[in-house]
Amino acid sequence: MDAFRAHGFFVVRAFLDVAERAELRRACDAALLHARAHSLETGHSTPRISLLTDGATCAEDDPGAFERIAVFVGSGRVCELLAGLSRPREEETPRLKDAHYYHEQTRRDWDGDWHRDSQFGQPDPEIERAVVATTTAVHFRVALEDDDRLEIVPGSHARWDTADELRIRRGADRTTPDMPNAARVALRAGDACVFHAWSIHRATYRRAPVRRTIDALYAFARPAVRRWPSQAT
Known part of the structure; x- marks a missing residue:
């Protein structure tokens, strides 16, 4: 928690052992193979698939994968x-919002925004x-192959942008390699990383080497509830 409060992320080395990693990868790869077989874009030109969508639809090929x-x-x-990562007025129990499987796309390389x-x-x-000042959302990711694609600006989750950061993030040069104070988070296969989703960050996307990283997004803020006005009967 100290590392998360100060830097906006922490790494847990060897979170999964070899057998656990292999089992999870088989399930995620089943979803990826299904997505690639049924789309010319998803799984090819995109760097990730949704495991909650594509994982569910691949059940016809591998019922146990999802x-x-x-x-x-x-x-x-x-x-x-x-x-312990939520703010005082937020829910303590995280809500799963989505889960993605990051992979090497097959068509082109590019730098993320x-x-x-x-x-x-x-x-x-x-x-x-x-939103940044009052709520919390976190990514949990675990690398199933070595993955050094994530870059993050430590501490940016706890403050607003500097003038240079805002110019880059909201401007026309969003892919520049010159983000001030950025650090690369290198994960070995089996390592896990938790980072604040409001941190300034990006990834680079390449056709090689192979990338196999599962990422789940969780929120602690109370869900917005729409209340319809009562109608007279």
Whole structure:
């Protein structure tokens, strides 16, 4: 928790052993193979698939694959790493929002945009700033092959952007390698990483080497509930 509060991320070495890693990879690869076989884009030009969507649809090929994935991302072992990371007024129990499988795309290489996940769907920077200051969302990821694609600006989860960061993240040069103070997070196969989704971060996407990383996104904020006005009968 100290590392998370200070830097916005921490790494757990050898979270999965060889046998656990192989079993989880078989399940995730079943979803990836299904996605690639049924789409010319998903799994080829994209760097990830949704395990909650493609994992479920691959059940016709491997009935146990989706269950193995769901059990893992909802396991006490994973959730234990998230304990204590929420803000005081948030729910203590994390809610799973999505799970993805990052892989090497087959068609082209490119550099990802610097971003905070909080910016998606928030065109107004002031609204996004309030989201960053009051809520928590975290990525849990585990590398099934060595993976050094993630770059992050340590401590950015706990503050708003500097002028240079905002210019890069919201400007036209979002793929620049010159983000100030950025650090690369290198994971060996079996390592896990938990990082704040509001941190400034990005990844680079390459056709080689092979990439096999499962990433689950969890939120602690209370879900918004729409209340419909009562109608007279």
